[in-house]
Amino acid sequence: MAASREEVVELLKTAYCMELETVMNYLANSTNLDGVRAEEIKKSLSADIVEELGHAQQLAKRMKQLGGAVPGSASVTVGNQIQPPEITTDVVGVIKAVISAEESAIEQYTKIIKATDGADYVTQDLCITLMADEEEHLVLFRGFLMEYDR
Template structure:
């Protein structure tokens, strides 16, 4: 087992948990008619992100490691924090995009590390989750285009 694979699995797990927390909080605090679609999208994505965390945690267990717990947690998603102005939907969209871009980068690194470590199971898992994250990025790029037109 590769230390790099384990490190990236742990980071991805923590990032997914942090994303769940921030999506949930933003879905609760955003206000306004224009926020409704974004809140619905965030709510829908919470379960998928939680599913990613579960898969990553199970993979760590299979590799005889444990997933990070709250004492191991280090928050990194500064731009996904709820905005002071609860109607500032664009700042949430931009925060989601930054988090998705970071996740995509992590999963691409995990794919390369797993390939180098001859770990096709982790590689396959990372490819599957990468596809989901790229779909989220595309969805929120569309929202950003729409909001910037206004």
Template sequence: MTGEEVTELLRKAYTDELETVMNYLTNSIVLDGVRAEEIKDSLQADIQEELSHAQMIGERLKQLDERLPGSESFEARQHSLQPPEDTTNVIGVIEGVLDAEEDAIETYRSLVSAAREDDDPVTEDLAVTILTDEEAHRTEFRGYRKEYISEE
């Protein structure tokens, strides 16, 4: 059962990373205002890292001889990270990023646990590596949130 759990978590992580790339790209384009520039730059820098995560996960699925999900199996879940109606709503985007990072952290922690139970040290190591990146992103955006809330 655990091997199936590992596979399902890898597939979830793969599609989540690709959804994050799409939402980070969109928000890095649509945000307006002087206050938005640092957030846009941060999102643009994170796009390549999130895409790299998807590539690593995809490679792991391939190594496990598992089928990678395509666009037809994709189900959008990052509702709070959708581009804001008000393109100057930087705090809304920050909150959406934090929601996405929290979800990613939860997924990778579950993957670490499932891989450990399945005696799959390669997947466990991959999950720990990506988890480290996601926790760093969360810390960065928590800092942005503190700055933006204190300025309001």
């Protein structure tokens, strides 16, 4: 059974908050990381900030189209992701945090895809597209991790 419009908006709000938290953590990590080995990770995270913010914008637009309200800063829930490490040379910790964030985003988009199946094809299509982006990031960062695990 498909979720109600209100339930879909709530699922989208969760995804929206996750995307904003990702933007904050990627910004922190792309700035804070130190060391020669960190440069490629920093560049990748900097590029991903724009894409993740774009995801949040698309989710916000869809929430509004469904009659919901986009939450402001007082209503955004964050703190569920692995936080930037205190040790600024912990490149592996950052990579693992990115992998965790991408896996969580994929899980949330999967929930929305299932909740909208057969009822809200626009939201479902949007989340399939966003999930594909997250899967691409996941593969990239798993590749980075393999280089460090050798």
